[in-house]
Amino acid sequence: MKSSKQIQFSRRSFLKSSALASGGMLIGFNLFNACKPDAKVPVDISQINFNDFNAFIKISKEGKVTIFSPNPEIGQGVKTSMPMLIAEELDVLWDDVYVQQGALDTKNFKNQIAGGSQSIRQNWEPLRQTGATAKQMLINAAAVKWGVSPSECTAKQGVITNSKGETLGYGDVVLEAATMEIPENVTLKDPKDFTIIGKGTSNVDIDGIITGKPLFGLDYKEEGMLYASVLRPPAFGQVLESFDATAAKAIPGVIDVITIGEKARNFLSKGYVSWTAILSGTDKVVVIAKTTWDAIKGKKAIKAVWKDETPLESTEFHNKTLLDLLDGNTFKTMRSDGDINKSFAEADTVLERTYESSFLPHNTMEPMNFFANVSEEKIHLVGPTQTPEEVSKGVAVLLDRNVEDIHVEMTRMGGGFGRRLYSDFALEAAEISNAIKKPIKMVSTREDDMTTGVYRPATKYRIKASVKNGELTGYQLKEAAINGNMYGLIPNFFPAGAITNYQVDVANYKSNITTGAWRAPYTNFLASAEQSFFDELAETMGVDRVQLHLDLLEKVKQNPDPKIEYSPERLQGVIKLAVEKSNWGTTEEGVYQGFSVYYCHNSHVAEVADIVMKNGLPEVKKVTVAVDCGIVVNPLGAKNQVAGGVIDGIGHVMFGELTFNDGIPQSTNFDKYHLIRMGQTPKVDIHFVDSDIAPTGLGEPTLPPVGAAVANAIHKATGQRLTKQPYINHIKVEKILG
């Protein structure tokens, strides 16, 4: 078992235990910042208030274990898989574990965030250390009771046994264990001894989900709560000029119509507050009503006049602007190896292609919503957010209040995909409640959600490669994006390190359309572009596309590049596994296969899409996925993440598109926005590389490669190279060969 070298921490700094007045033992530990050295240790353990800890294990006198998790659950399954890590090393029966969403507030908890497919990777060691430390304290307590050395005792499934064969349950020694010195060195299990990790474990909220319990933000209610529907500008670039609320106020159930925006403008005038605070400073009209339906009806009845403040942009303008950027010379170079221009000048063959993508809304099934109750004494906020601490920080600045007065609770979330990293909806809810001094729930309709989003930015890539004497000698990737570019690590993904002359250049256009992270930010389209390009490049070079990848990776192995992010061995591993499991190259007649491989979020993935042509259009029948994400903690949850990522990816590359006309989003609801449905869904055949390496990300990495796998299969079927997404708009039906 390799241990992660970068994790340097003292167990004292992230663990604290205490006996509970009600009996049992409470252990405080930290999620996400377990390796930070600055957690304070109280001098007197009896005075411990656990304020420096953000997660807890409670072991009762009966030996039952409750794990409080304060971290957001957006469907990625961490509420199940993270406690599994603790339970494994604590060595208890999973059936004896109860997981509870911790009662959250920024006063007592720290670092509550979900995002970037990092939860399991970053907590793999610390959470297991936590469980193992607690187990050792229980053993030490039993040893004292028996008057023997702890080394003579073992613990398994909640029972401690000594060399004479005597046993004590965890519950029998918890009170003593709570007062034990925290051991500095504990031994973690050998992966072959795992009984919980690696075993398919059901979602801990499954019973509530299948019986319709109030788990989500939209389900949250408080006595006296009113509903608020917000009328925002219809176009990006417009602001409110005037409005008439006469008709709205006549609707029974409508209590008041107000405007908000002043606090938001004041907030924006203060400069940087939080990266999540994407907020518009325009006035918005808010209908306050007794029920959600009254609020929605009231909003529809508002007659508002809008005026243009900044230029209203259309898709045609974005397309031209991004292509101009690709043709221009305003690039910033993010990585440059060798001499790219020389490689093009000396090449036998040069291949250049441009790939284009659209804005995408997140379309979480649960529309944005948030509860706020702002009073003189305190502020209570409840709802679906991936970044509760940023919500608290933002609201404190917005309403000029102390962060200590703000209490934030998180609900289960009806999807995130990046949208709930941003705090706009929570800040609006707070401004509304502050204005009327009543508890309110801000509820977005689907139309509000789709047309006032924080979108995946439209992006274009131009990729150019040079071939000399049958060798790939140069590779240049140019990116033109709306509002910002790829993050710094991406230029070190494959094929960096494999090609002598290599360059990544980026340029961007600042738009008034709000953009942000969308599942696998940047790579979600970049992988489509690069892996489509490699398919065509292999064809141009007259070599096998799979072999081309294996050969390039072989070169990386021979000339290791310390800057690259991926492992060439692990990429080769998933390629070989996908080729084997998909019966690559030997499919039945009428089935066309496309290959793609990608590294991101610290995981390595290869995919083969099998398509058939039906009525002139491609149907994806099966996608074979080979994943190397290290040890698979929860195979059941992992399978869901992999299949979900693949199908979500296919849906968006085939159908996903949000266009703008004079600043107005042209899709407003699911009648005008095509999300993939069951009838269009392939079977996802999932294979994990058998591994004893520490686990890596899984919520995102299976999505990026699938676009190219599909496009490459369509090329095999029709001869057409698809370079623009969504593909459905560009498939030429007459080009079908098969």
Next chain:
Amino acid sequence: MRTLNLKINNQAFTVEAEMDTPLLWVLRDHLNLVGTKFGCGIGQCGACTVHVEGNAMRSCLIQVSQAEGMNITTIEGLSENGDHPVQEAWKEVDVPQCGYCQSGQIMTASAFLDKNSNPSDAEIRNAMHGNICRCASYNSIEEAVKVAANKIK
């Protein structure tokens, strides 16, 4: 405002609501039956699916006045103890990711299997096509419908 008499999950309810209020919002805001979810409000996603006289219907498209006198079942009333074969199958297969759409999926599947307990793959895909799952748990939903069909048979 009108007084309406509703029969939901074999219980009688009296609510004061405007006639045009969608059943969805009466269930959620008036009766606190929040298992029925709001997804799109235009009958496109299926998150708000309930049974009306045993048929799967979109509660966002039914005005509450039309629901008077009808037998309505929501996810909360599908079974006493969450042990309807479809619920059990969802649990066995571990279908949900975020879970938001799943009560609608379960209501669609249970009404479908009531009428066809031995469905073909194509019939299952067709029956479930109207329910969107944004997490794309479609493979698992398909499998769970089959598992449920085997339990019902």
